[in-house]
């Protein structure tokens with residue numbers, strides 16, 4: 001056995017250029033596979049954590065009927081009780097109460113449908129990152145009555161700036177259309193242009209005063225450790241059963257969906273990479289077998305049996321992938337490590353990316369298991385593809401060797 | 406198109422010897438308790454023009470019903486405003502839809518008639534302080550020139566409004582809408598005075614978004630107005646939406 | 651003692667439209683210790699005949715019996731094993747595994763036979779000494795001359811302890827000095843160790859040294875005489 005492996009190994013270096021091409025293709029296959037996975041996974045991870053941090057948090061509590069048409073009638077009936085309960089769960093890092101309504105914001109020039117979010121700024125900043133996204137003005141620091149924080153994109157649409165007056169209109173719990181004049185105290189900018197355009201923040205006390213209603217509609221919860229999500233979710237569901245408890249996956253099904261879509265695409269990409277790899281290997285090894293048909297014939301003539309000939313070619317292919325594999329893995333590890341630290345700047349596509357909610361700097365990220373999966377996958381496929389040239393070798397005739405030219 | 410509808414709902418209360426009284430008198434003059442109007446609307450944009458016609462019935466400020474008569478594509482479409490709900494009848498699909506509150510608020514975006522003034526029964530009386538600036542001639546008629554300044558906290562986007570009210574008949578002849586920086590944003594012109602049910606009223610209202618789009622305008626023409634017609638709240642029912650012609 | 655017995659050998663090559671009778675009713679017996687040459691012009695069927703006897707190619711008809719085993723009855727894998735343990739081959743070229751050294755090439759065949767490492771090593775060195783290549787044991791084939799390569803091939807052929815050695819024009823690519831050296835070696839083996847050799851050749855130098863000359867032409871034996 002060992003000698004056959006040795007022969008296989010030595011045979012590889014008889015055509016160093018060709019072998020290098022195969023090794024390089026295998027390395028490239030593994031590298032490309034891992035990097036594409038890391039890239040896509042990085043995008044999704046970033047989008048998920050951005051969405052969790054910037055808006056949806058880990059868990060949200062609503063009146064079960066509220067979300068159907070955001071009717072303010074369906075508030076959190078006993079929000080004090082909820083707050084008391086939530087306060088006692090130590091795995092909950094922070095939470096905040098909000099008032100919500102769908103409504104409209106108008107300036108002299110234009111108006112826009114928006115989600116109106118009434119917040120308690122101090123608590124809100126412990127739960128979401130919106131306070132860090134303020135690019136102009138501040139996050140309700142002056143505590144001025146009737147202040148509103150709007151998105152950059154919306155400000156442009158409405159043609160307003162800091163301190164401009166806008167009118168916010170919505171329906172209160174009695175279905176009365178109510179409006180109030182607000183001054184812009186700050187302008188925020190997330191990477192989601194759509195989000196910036198469709199959400200405005202104001203103080204929940206202002207919201208409650210103008211709508212003449214002291215209730216809240218939403219409680220958002222951030223956990224210390226996302227792994228405890230199920231535990232806390234169940235705890236809340238059992239103890240607050242008259243309310244709707246939703247986790248981030250329920251709240252942003254598009255994120256979970258994006259994961260699925262990504263997996264499908266990755267699968268396709270992998271198949272393509274593997275096919276290219278298989279094709280290249282089969283081709284190269286067939287060439288190697290053809291070129292050595294006399295020598296292989298001689299080996300058969302002197303008594304090397306078919307199984308050993310078969311394994312010889314198999315080993316040759318396998319050794320190529322054993323060299324290419326780790327090489328690809330190291331290459332992938334280094335690239336992913338470097339890019340995950342510095343990010344990949346795609347600012348050329350900035351506008352397009354931001355409008356679909358993607359950051360223009362992408363930080364690839366990968367689960368270590370993938371190194372093993374992909375490598376195994378590549379090895380399995382190389383072995384598979386080496387079967388063809390090996391079988392071809394079996395069809396050779398020992399008389400080939402004796403033929404005079 | 407929907408933005409126009411809203412306009413109609415509110416145009417009823419769009420329109421007083423101190424300034425306050427002049428305004429009040431003007432409002433009482435132009436608005437009846439119940440009315441039926443026949444309106445044509447033309448929206449002009451630099452690149453295109455759109456026309457539509459409609460009939461509208463109203464009772465107080467809580468009830469109104471609008472029937473689109475042109476263009477043919479939208480013909481027969483009915484909007485019903487009943488207290489705080491808006492319903493929509495689509496003859497093509499034979500279905501009544503309740504417009505969700507969010508839609509109610511978004512639907513008239515970008516109109517030359519600013520939402521802010523339109524959607525609320527924004528009382529020009531309560532939300533503003535009124536100042537008589539003097540007399541002016543508009544269309545060769547002598548008018549009161551009145552400055553309206555929104556009160557603190559009044560849900561009004563404007564910095565000020567200058568309105569011109571006909572001295573003899575107390576209808577508005579012209580309004581100018583300014584933002585807080587004193588920039589002129591919209592102009593509303595009322596002209597072509599006609600006699601409707603023995604009342605002299607402007608039959609043409611033109612709004613020009615002078616700041617953003619001086620080449621655009623929206624024109625509204627009253628073909629007919631009947632005041633104090635004989636209808637009650639039962640008229641404004643969902644069943645009637647399907648029947649009305 | 652008869653070790654090779656070929657009876658009524660016929661080989662017909664069928665190509666697309668014509669069939670060609672390369673071996674035509676050949677009967678041949680080889681005794682232990684022979685040093686014989688199959689002689690004939692190019693294309694006369696020497697290689698074909700050796701291939702039949704060596705079990706490298708199928709017969710059209712007739713039979714080959716080696717050491718009382720009828721080759722016709724063996725399947726492909728049995729044939730390979732049979733060759734490994736009974737026949738030593740020396741070809742005109744492509745005898746050696748290019749990536750292995752001389753000693754590794756000699757060892758390889760014993761490895762295939764499953765002989766243990768130590769025995770392999772000892773025997774390979776001994777054989778390479780015997781063929782006069784003790785100072786080349788770690789050279790690769792491409793570092794050896796044609797004659798040296800053929801001598802490694804001889805050592806390799808001997809290594810498996812076959813009952814006879816088939817050599818198809820072993821000197822065809824060699825100069826006369828190498829040819830003589832190789833022939834000396836083979837003659838010595840035949841003489842000292844009673845090893846049976848069957849060559850094919852049209853090289854007069856080989857013919858001169860052979861003890862029995864079987865001449866074929868157009869696939870038929872036309873003469874068979876002692877030298």
Ligand SMILES: Nc1ncnc2c1ncn2[C@@H]1O[C@H](COP(=O)(O)OP(=O)(O)O)[C@@H](O)[C@H]1O
Pocket residue numbers: 663664665670672690691692693694695696697698699
């Ligand atoms: N595989 C083959 N297919 C068809 N004809 C062959 C084949 N091998 C050899 N021949 C023919 O058989 C004859 C004998 O060939 P060969 O045994 O190689 O002769 P020699 O070795 O004496 O030169 C030649 O005419 C050759 O063309």
Ligand SMILES: [Mg+2]
Pocket residue numbers: 404696697698819
């Ligand atoms: Mg020949």
